[in-house]
Amino acid sequence: MWVYIFRRLLYAVPILLGVSLLVFALIHLAPGDVVDMLVPPEVPREVADLLRRRFALDQPLHIQYLAWLGRLLVGDLGISFFTNRPVADELFSALQNTLMLALPAALLGFALGVTLGALAAFNRGTWLDKLFAATAITGVSLPHYWVGIVLVSVFAVIFNALPAQGMGPPGFPASWEQIKPLILPVVTLSLIPMGVISRLVRANVLEMLSHEFVGALHAKGLLSRRVLYHVMKNAAPSALAVMGLQFGYLLAGSILVETVFNWPGSGGLMNLAIFRRDIPVLSATILVLATIFVVINILVDVLQALIDPRMRR
Amino acid sequence: MVEVPAVPVSPLDAAEAVGRAQQSKGYWQRVRTRLRQDKVTLAMAAVLALLLVMVIFAPYFTLHDPYDGSVLRRLKPVGTPGYWLGTDEVGRDLWSRMLYGGRLSLLAGVVPVASALLIGGFLGTLAGYSGGLVNSAVMRLADVLYAFPSVLLAIAITGILGSGLRNTIIALTAAFVPPIIRISESVTTQARHLDFVEAARASGAGVLMIIRYHILNNVLGPILVYATSLISISIILSAGLSFLGLGVTPPHPEWGLMLNSLRQALWVDPVICAMPGVMIFITSMCFNLLSDGLRQAMDVRL
Numbered sequence: 001m002w003v004y005i006f007r008r009l010l011y012a013v014p015i016l017l018g019v020s021l022l023v024f025a026l027i028h029l030a031p032g033d034v035v036d037m038l039v040p041p042e043v044p045r046e047v048a049d050l051l052r053r054r055f056a057l058d059q060p061l062h063i064q065y066l067a068w069l070g071r072l073l074v075g076d077l078g079i080s081f082f083t084n085r086p087v088a089d090e091l092f093s094a095l096q097n098t099l100m101l102a103l104p105a106a107l108l109g110f111a112l113g114v115t116l117g118a119l120a121a122f123n124r125g126t127w128l129d130k131l132f133a134a135t136a137i138t139g140v141s142l143p144h145y146w147v148g149i150v151l152v153s154v155f156a157v158i159f160n161a162l163p164a165q166g167m168g169p170p171g172f173p174a175s176w177e178q179i180k181p182l183i184l185p186v187v188t189l190s191l192i193p194m195g196v197i198s199r200l201v202r203a204n205v206l207e208m209l210s211h212e213f214v215g216a217l218h219a220k221g222l223l224s225r226r227v228l229y230h231v232m233k234n235a236a237p238s239a240l241a242v243m244g245l246q247f248g249y250l251l252a253g254s255i256l257v258e259t260v261f262n263w264p265g266s267g268g269l270m271n272l273a274i275f276r277r278d279i280p281v282l283s284a285t286i287l288v289l290a291t292i293f294v295v296i297n298i299l300v301d302v303l304q305a306l307i308d309p310r311m312r313r
Numbered sequence: 314m315v316e317v318p319a320v321p322v323s324p325l326d327a328a329e330a331v332g333r334a335q336q337s338k339g340y341w342q343r344v345r346t347r348l349r350q351d352k353v354t355l356a357m358a359a360v361l362a363l364l365l366v367m368v369i370f371a372p373y374f375t376l377h378d379p380y381d382g383s384v385l386r387r388l389k390p391v392g393t394p395g396y397w398l399g400t401d402e403v404g405r406d407l408w409s410r411m412l413y414g415g416r417l418s419l420l421a422g423v424v425p426v427a428s429a430l431l432i433g434g435f436l437g438t439l440a441g442y443s444g445g446l447v448n449s450a451v452m453r454l455a456d457v458l459y460a461f462p463s464v465l466l467a468i469a470i471t472g473i474l475g476s477g478l479r480n481t482i483i484a485l486t487a488a489f490v491p492p493i494i495r496i497s498e499s500v501t502t503q504a505r506h507l508d509f510v511e512a513a514r515a516s517g518a519g520v521l522m523i524i525r526y527h528i529l530n531n532v533l534g535p536i537l538v539y540a541t542s543l544i545s546i547s548i549i550l551s552a553g554l555s556f557l558g559l560g561v562t563p564p565h566p567e568w569g570l571m572l573n574s575l576r577q578a579l580w581v582d583p584v585i586c587a588m589p590g591v592m593i594f595i596t597s598m599c600f601n602l603l604s605d606g607l608r609q610a611m612d613v614r615l
Contacts, residue, residue: 018457023469030473137605141598143549145556146572146590153583164579245462253464256553271557274472286461286469294460 004305008298019290020072023283024065055081072287078280082273087284090269095288097167098258098265102250104182105189110243112190113197118232120198121205132198139195148188148260155184165262185261189254193246200242204235237304244300251296252289347610354606357599364596368415377406379413379566391584399585401571402578407585411592414566418593421478421560421567422548425485430540432486433493438532440494441501442524452498455491463488467550471559481551481560488550489543496539497532504531534611541604545597552593568593 052058056067071078077087113136120132156164163181208214208231217227255267262268266285273281348354367374389400398408440451458466470484504510510527518526552569554560561567563574571589579586 014453015456015460018453019460022457026469026473030475137598137601141545141549141594141601143552143569143590143593143597145553146587146593149572149576149579149590150587153579153587157580157583249462249464252462255464255468256556259557270468270472274468274559282469282472286465289462289465290460293462293465 001305005302008301012294012298015294016291019294020069020287021065023287023290024068027279027283028061077284077288080278080281082276082278082281087281090281091266091285091288094264094266094269094285097263098251098254098267100182101185101189101254101258101263101265102247105186106193106243106247106250108186109190109193109246110197112194114201114239115198116194117198117201118205121202121209122228124206129202133202136195136198136202139191140199141195142191144188144191145256145260147191148185148257151184151188152260165260167264181261185257185263188257188260189250193243193250196242196246197239201235201239204238205231208234233307237308240304240307241300244296244303248293248296252293344610348606351606351610353602354610357602357606360595361599361603364415364599365419367412368419371409371412371416375406375409375412377409379405379409380564381405390582398588399582401575401585407588410566410571411568411589414568414571414589415592415596417478417561417565417567418548418552418569419596421481421485421551421555422544422596425482425489425551426540426543426547428482428486429489429493429543430536433490434497434532434536436490437494437497438501438524438528441498442505442520442528444502444505448498451494455494455498458487458491459495461488463546464550464553467554468557468559471554476554476559476562478561481554484554485547485551489547492543493536493539497536500532500535501528504528507531538604538608538611541600541607545600545604548593548597548600 049058056064059067068078075088077091079085080087080090083090116132116135120129120136123129152164155162162184165181167181214227214231217230218224251266253267254263254265255270257263258265258267259271266289270282270285270289272278273285371379383403387400387402391397391399393399398406398411401407401410436451436455440448461469466488467481467484470487471480474480474483504527507527510523513523513527551560552567552572555567555569556573558573561570563570568589572586572593575586575589
């Protein structure tokens with residue numbers, strides 16, 4: 001097992017190197033010179049050159065890349081062009097805010113998805129199955145940013161019951177004042193995982209039910225509840241893999257929903273960095289989000305291998 | 314080597330066998346029969362066809378110019394005479410903009426999938442067929458792209474390269490290439506070791522010939538089914554990029570962009586504001602159901 005984990009971690013190194021190279025290349029492919037974009041055109045050349053030297057933009061590309069990589073390895077994500085604060089600080093608090101949405105949304109979506117999917121599979125062909133299938137396909141087809149807008153118009157504009165945007169008082173959400181602004185974005189974000197997971201669980205459970213071991217378990221006189229346990233355990237690994245992916249999407253892909261609700265998360269930070277051309281913030285955010293996604297994938301693989309020893313190849 | 318027992322074949326039996334062979338339907342024929350019985354999938358295909366016709370021939374289905382605004386008729390509600398779906402925040406006919414907007418939205422939804430299909434399909438088939446070093450190179454490249462959730466990759470590319478239709482298409486293509494590489498690689502690798510491919514190679518068929526007749530015929534089904542479901546994601550994402558201000562630039566009508574600019578009128582008329590999203594939803598739903606139907610008819614497992 002440890003060998004497997006170690007190998008899996010080792011395999012992530014070249015991928016992360018590739019990711020960093022891609023981000024670096026993208027930024028240097030971008031049209032226009034960063035400094036020219038930052039300073040007003042009437043600024044004298046000397047000042048612009050000074051800035052270039054200050055951010056080491058006058059060095060050859062490979063030197064710039066290696067220097068950037070070296071700083072990343074010691075946890076230095078750079079200084080924001082715009083606020084002049086360390087990127088790591090801003091990114092860390094933004095990630096916390098994103099996690100505040102992603103975690104409950106994932107739990108809600110996964111719980112609903114597994115329940116709907118399993119119920120649909122065990123009641124195959126009934127109206128319940130059809131209803132849940134319709135719910136699931138709606139969940140994966142809805143543009144979630146639009147759902148956010150619709151929810152805001154219903155619950156904020158028409159009923160005036162929940163806030164339309166923004167975050168409550170800072171800190172761990174314990175009071176109603178802090179939970180209130182979470183409800184709409186969390187519901188919005190949970191729709192896609194709900195749809196994806198319930199479709200997958202339904203298909204997996206149906207496949208498991210078609211196996212002979214289910215009939216054998218029944219024939220042995222096992223209680224239906226115990227049979228259900230065996231079926232779900234066998235259906236779990238691939239569902240887990242997809243859950244990991246979905247959680248990664250929630251963390252790294254919530255930029256659209258965060259924009260709708262004006263949520264100060266990592267997506268909001270990225271959006272701001274794009275429009276300010278704040279390259280250090282932008283590249284660090286992309287890189288950190290991708291790294292988190294890779295780490296989540298490793299965790300899922302390890303978890304899968306724990307449940308199903310056949311996966312430890 | 315197992316000897317095949319020689320069975321005496323009477324002329325009558327042979328004639329019957331030929332007849333039965335002609336009666337038994339081929340794979341594609343079975344797919345067609347199954348599709349014809351699938352009411353939902355047919356209905357979805359019809360809705361999409363209708364939408365396509367209305368979007369392409371938008372001038373014949375609308376009364377007003379989609380760019381023609383007027384301060385006097387800003388945000389008219391649904392059901393206003395002459396403007397049955399109302400008007401947007403600068404007084405342009407919403408129905409016209411919805412139809413004309415479909416042009417860019419559908420284009421930005423379909424083109425990335427098509428180009429990803431070409432690029433990813435080529436790379437995946439190449440990797441799967443040649444194996445070895447080429448395989449490793451292509452698949453590690455795909456792994457790097459896979460390290461990004463598709464939304465993040467698309468936003469990173471448009472955010473850095475700048476907004477516009479062209480960059481949206483480039484970004485979404487890059488986001489869809491890795492999964493297509495993976496699928497076509499695994500299907501090709503499986504097909505490569507099938508007996509009939511070995512047989513074709515043994516009888517002197519060239520690489521191109523084998524790929525064209527034996528591999529592609531096996532790879533195309535799963536990839537097409539997958540691509541249909543990707544179109545749904547692509548439409549949602551491309552509209553999402555425009556919604557963020559990273560896609561199509563104003564004043565062009567595009568569903569995501571319309572959703573973005575109408576958002577400021579949310580407190581005035583929430584119904585009008587939600588309208589462009591309905592189009593995105595219907596289109597992506599149709600493609601999803603179509604993909605499900607095709608998957609069932611073609612008996613594809615992904």
